[in-house]
Amino acid sequence: MSSSTPKLSEVTIRIVFANGQLDVTIQDDGSGFHPADNISGHGLSNMRKRLQKIGGQCFVDSNPGHGTTVRMRLEDPSVRARFIVSWRWSGTGLW
Numbered sequence: 001m002s003s004s005t006p007k008l009s010e011v012t013i014r015i016v017f018a019n020g021q022l023d024v025t026i027q028d029d030g031s032g033f034h035p036a037d038n039i040s041g042h043g044l045s046n047m048r049k050r051l052q053k054i055g056g057q058c059f060v061d062s063n064p065g066h067g068t069t070v071r072m073r074l075e076d077p078s079v080r081a082r083f084i085v086s087w088r089w090s091g092t093g094l095w
Helices: 043-053
Strands: 010-018 021-028 057-062 068-075 083-090
Touching: 043 057, 043 068
Parallel strands: none
Antiparallel strands: 010 021, 010 083, 021 068, 057 068
């Protein structure tokens, strides 16, 4: 494991669909980063662009030493289903 590898012990994924709005939240307790920094890769910017194309939004909250939360939101007022699903993984060997 290199020193740049996130020190991660827990990941939580939460999916909520209610009142025509889908929210997907992925949260970890890794090393975090400054979202404004010019980081290599295109993962977060591609997620934002793809969601924007279909009317959605992507929010990133991260700070060095405090993990990262990515929240994706998509609205479809014509759908009235409701569900909530949560998963949490913890322990060694996540990444």
